[in-house]
Amino acid sequence: MRHATSRRIEGLPAPVQGVAQTLVDWIPLGILVVLWEIASGTVVAEAVLPPPTTVSSRIANLVVTGEVFSHLFISLFRIGVGLGLSILIGVLLGIGMARSDPVENFFDIFLSMTYPIPKTALVPLAILWLGVGTEAAILIVFLACLLPIVLNAYNAAVDVDQNLVWSAQMMGTSDREMLYKVIFPATVPEIMTGVRQAVPIAFIALVSAELIASNQGIGYLILTSGQIGNYPTMFANIVIISAVAFVAVRGFEETRDRVLVWT
Structure with a gap:
């Protein structure tokens, strides 16, 4: 999968290609986080499904x-x-x-x-x-x-x-x-x-x-x-x-x- 993506953007200059590849790789995770944020408090109660911002704050606190x-x-x-x-x-x-x-x-x-x-x-x-x-x-x-x-x-x-x-x-x-x-x-x-x-x-x-x-x-x-x-x-x-x-x-x-x- 990663090789196929690289072929799609291989026409770009090398520095730009690296950044573009990274962005493409992380797009699915970004979409998931956005959907999670939207679902929290609407589809599912915020008390049961806390939003990513709250979870991120708790991660920082734990660390x-x-x-x-x-x-x-x-x-x-x-x-x-x-x-x-x-x-x-x-x-x-x-x-x-x-x-x-x-x-x-x-x-x-x-x-x-x-x-x-x-x-x-x-x-x-x-x-x-x-x-x-x-x-x-x-x-x-x-x-x-x-x-x-x-x-x-x-x-x-x-x-x-x-x-x-x-x-x-x-x-x-x-x-x-x-x-x-x-x-x-x-x-x-x-x-x-x-x-x-x-x-x-x-x-x-x-x-x-x-x-x-x-x-x-x-x-x-x-x-x-x-x-x-x-x-x-x-x-x-x-x-x-x-x-x-x-x-x-x-x-x-x-x-x-x-x-x-x-x-």
């Missing part, structure tokens, strides 16, 4: 007082650990399933059975096993992010050019060396795609888990604010975590493009 940061750091820690574990285990599992029939036969049934299950449905089990808190939230993030990483690593390892494998074998490369010298480097682009898919999923799973199984974090703030009718604060926290998720996704995309410049 200036620092009230939001302790909960935000806890949420980001949970995402980091859960996503990190899913990357580590997902890559190993995906490549292992692609290169070993026994491994694939053993794990395929579990992945097939758990794929259709909404991971938030596992929150009660996580609470039962781990209690309310960080461990349960990390488990939900891990389970939610695992599958896209496994699938992308698996598909990439299956599709590795056999000519590369045969050439490495002819040069005397052992099976162990084959994994980290040939297979893994060839799968990196697809693995990064899987991680890109998992990053927003991690935020969704984290907030869902914190709404039910936590007494800290952004999800917990959203829940408690809504329960007491403090809707400006509730919407402020929703906007904050949405903005952080947006930055995380865009930041990862920039990092991926730099890492994969050789592809």
Whole structure:
């Protein structure tokens, strides 16, 4: 989508093109904010749907007082650990399933059975096993992010050019060396795609888990604010975590493009 937009304005001078591209990218969000402002107090009562100006003021207050940061750091820690574990285990599992029939036969049934299950449905089990808190939230993030990483690593390892494998074998490369010298480097682009898919999923799973199984974090703030009718604060926290998720996704995309410049 971004490339298509660039083609439509590529006739402009480079500095103007950059500004125009930025404006075009943010137009949908601007339209949403305008509609939100109009709907507040007309379509929906202002007490239930506070206008963007009120929410913006509350965001500024939360940032200036620092009230939001302790909960935000806890949420980001949970995402980091859960996503990190899913990357580590997902890559190993995906490549292992692609290169070993026994491994694939053993794990395929579990992945097939758990794929259709909404991971938030596992929150009660996580609470039962781990209690309310960080461990349960990390488990939900891990389970939610695992599958896209496994699938992308698996598909990439299956599709590795056999000519590369045969050439490495002819040069005397052992099976162990084959994994980290040939297979893994060839799968990196697809693995990064899987991680890109998992990053927003991690935020969704984290907030869902914190709404039910936590007494800290952004999800917990959203829940408690809504329960007491403090809707400006509730919407402020929703906007904050949405903005952080947006930055995380865009930041990862920039990092991926730099890492994969050789592809």
